[in-house]
Amino acid sequence: xxxxxxxxxxxxxxxxxxxxxxxxxxxxxxxxxxxxxxxxxxxxxxxxxxxxxxxxxxxxxxxxxxxxxxxxxxxxxxxxxxxxxxxxxxxxxxxxxxxxxxxxxxxxxxxxxxxxxxxxxxxxxxxxxxxxxxxxxxxxxxxxxxxxxxxxxxxxxx
Amino acid sequence: xxxxxxxxxxxxxxxxxxxxxxxxxxxxxxxxxxxxxxxxxxxxxxxxxxxxxxxxxxxxxxxxxxxxxxxxxxxxxxxxxxxxxxxxxxxxxxxxxxxxxxxxxxxxxxxxxxxxxxxxxxxxxxxxxxxxxxxxxxxxxxxxxxxxxxxxxxxxxxxxxxxxxxxxxxxxxxxxxxxxxxxxxxxxxxxxxxxxxxxxxxxxxxxxxxxxxxxxxxxxxxxxxxxxxxxxxxxxxxxxxxxxxxxxxxxxxxxxxxxxxxxxx
Ligand SMILES: Cc1cc2nc3c(=O)[nH]c(=O)nc-3n(C[C@H](O)[C@H](O)[C@H](O)COP(=O)(O)OP(=O)(O)OC[C@H]3O[C@@H](n4cnc5c(N)ncnc54)[C@H](O)[C@@H]3O)c2cc1C
Ligand code: FES
Ligand code: FES
Numbered sequence: 386x387x388x389x390x391x392x393x394x395x396x397x398x399x400x401x402x403x404x405x406x407x408x409x410x411x412x413x414x415x416x417x418x419x420x421x422x423x424x425x426x427x428x429x430x431x432x433x434x435x436x437x438x439x440x441x442x443x444x445x446x447x448x449x450x451x452x453x454x455x456x457x458x459x460x461x462x463x464x465x466x467x468x469x470x471x472x473x474x475x476x477x478x479x480x481x482x483x484x485x486x487x488x489x490x491x492x493x494x495x496x497x498x499x500x501x502x503x504x505x506x507x508x509x510x511x512x513x514x515x516x517x518x519x520x521x522x523x524x525x526x527x528x529x530x531x532x533x534x535x536x537x538x539x540x541x542x543x
Numbered sequence: 544x545x546x547x548x549x550x551x552x553x554x555x556x557x558x559x560x561x562x563x564x565x566x567x568x569x570x571x572x573x574x575x576x577x578x579x580x581x582x583x584x585x586x587x588x589x590x591x592x593x594x595x596x597x598x599x600x601x602x603x604x605x606x607x608x609x610x611x612x613x614x615x616x617x618x619x620x621x622x623x624x625x626x627x628x629x630x631x632x633x634x635x636x637x638x639x640x641x642x643x644x645x646x647x648x649x650x651x652x653x654x655x656x657x658x659x660x661x662x663x664x665x666x667x668x669x670x671x672x673x674x675x676x677x678x679x680x681x682x683x684x685x686x687x688x689x690x691x692x693x694x695x696x697x698x699x700x701x702x703x704x705x706x707x708x709x710x711x712x713x714x715x716x717x718x719x720x721x722x723x724x725x726x727x728x729x730x731x732x733x734x735x736x737x738x739x740x741x742x743x744x745x746x747x748x749x750x751x752x753x754x755x756x757x758x759x760x761x762x763x764x765x766x767x768x769x770x771x772x773x774x775x776x777x778x779x780x781x782x783x784x785x786x787x788x789x790x791x792x793x794x795x796x797x798x799x800x801x802x803x804x805x806x807x808x
Pocket of ligand 1: 429569570574575579640650657664724
C-alpha cells in the first residue's frame with residue numbers, strides 16, 4: 386500500500402492507504418477528522434467540501450493518492466486560537482444551521498464564494514444562491530445560510 | 544470501488560504507454576466522471592493514470608484567429624480566463640454553467656469531451672465552433688469526432704492533448720438545465736464567422752450534432768426570427784423522465800433562438 390503525505394490544517398500527516406481510498410476517507414478514518422461529512426457519496430450534496438490548495442473541492446470525489454503533497458484545510462482548521470472563523474461566526478449569528486449535517490461543507494463552500502468575489506465591492510445575493518448550487522441543506526431552506534454568507538463578506542474582505 | 548494500480552504520469556508519452564500496456568488502463572483528468580463511475584462499479588480498470596502531473600497539458604493561449612485550450616484545463620479556469628472572455632465570451636460562460644463551483648474546480652475540458660456524455664455542455668461548443676481536437680497522434684475535426692452515445696472517434700489509449708477553437712465574430716450559448724444536476728436537457732451553441740454560421744446542439748440526441756437548416760437560415764439573416772419556424776425532428780432524440788423527444792425537439796428551437804439573441808446582442 387502506498388504511503389500518502391499531505392499537509393492538513395497546517396500539520397504534515399502521513400498514512401498508508403489503498404489507491405482507491407477517497408480523500409474524505411483518508412481524513413475521517415485515517416486522521417480522525419470527522420468534521421468533514423459524507424452526505425451522498427455521489428458528488429451532489431457538498432457535505433464533504435474541503436479546500437485543496439486553496440480551492441473548495443468535494444473530498445468524496447478525489448483520491449487520497451491524487452493529493453500527495455497537497456495543502457488541505459478542513460472545517461477543523463478554520464478556528465484560530467479558540468476564535469471562530471468569521472464565516473463560522475456568521476453562521477452562528479444568523480442561525481444558518483439546524484441539524485448541522487451540511488454545515489461543514491456549507492461553510493467551506495461559503496468561504497470559497499467569498500474568496501472568489503473578494504476583489505469586488507459587493508456580493509449579490511443572486512451570486513451566493515447560484516454558487517451554492519453544489520451544497521444541499523435539508524433543514525434551513527437556505528435563507529439564513531445566504532444571510533450568513535452576505536454578512537461574512539465584509540468581515541472577510543477586511 | 545474496486546482497487547487499481549495508480550500512476551502519476553510524467554509526460555503524455557508516459558501516460559499513453561502506461562494505459563496501452565495495462566490490461567485495462569484509464570486516463571484520469573478531473574475524476575468528476577471517472578470516480579463516480581468507479582464508485583458505482585460500472586468500470587473496473589486495472590490501472591488509473593493521473594494526467595494532472597503531465598507538464599504542458601493545461602493552459603490557455605491565443606494564437607492568431609485560434610483560441611487554444613489544453614486538455615487538462617479545468618472548467619473554473621476557462622470560466623475565469625481573461626483570454627477566453629475576450630476571444631469567445633460564450634465559451635467562458637458555458638464553462639461557468641457546468642455543475643457547481645466545486646465540480647468546476649476539478650473537471651476538465653479534455654475529460655468532458657473524451658467522455659462525450661450526451662448531456663455535457665462542451666460538446667455543443669466543440670461542434671458549434673468547429674474546433675479541432677488534438678491527440679497524441681493526430682488531429683480530429685469536430686464534425687468527425689462525435690459518434691454516438693459516449694462514443695467518439697478516439698481509439699483505445701488515445702490521449703486528447705488540446706483543442707483549437709477558431710475565434711468567431713460572435714457566438715452565444717443557451718442551455719435548458721436539468722434542475723437537479725445542471726447537465727443540459729438541451730443546450731445550443733451558435734457561432735457566426737463572416738458569412739458562415741454553425742449551430743451545435745447538445746443534450747437532445749445521443750451526441751452533439753449540427754442543424755444545417757438553421758445554419759443556412761442564420762447565414763442569410765442572423766436574427767432569432769430566422770430560426771423560429773425551424774423544427775428538428777424528434778426521431779432518434781433522447782427521451783427520459785426529464786423530457787420527451789418531442790419536448791427536446793421543441794427546446795432546440797427555443798434555445799437556438801435565445802443563443803442567437805445573445806450572440807446578436
Ligand atoms: C455533480 C456533477 C455535476 C455535473 N454537471 C455537469 C454539467 O452541468 N455539464 C457538463 O457538461 N458536465 C457536468 N458534469 C461533468 C463534469 O463536467 C466532468 O468534469 C466531465 O464530464 C469529466 O471531466 P473530468 O476532467 O472530470 O474527466 P474524468 O472523470 O477524469 O475522465 C472522464 C473520462 O474521460 C477520459 N479522459 C479524461 N481525460 C482524457 C484525455 N485528456 N484524453 C482522453 N481521454 C480522457 C477518462 O479516461 C474517462 O473515461 C458534472 C459532474 C458532476 C459530478
Ligand atoms: S458526500 Fe461528497 S458531495 Fe455528497
Ligand atoms: S442544517 Fe440540516 S442539512 Fe443543513
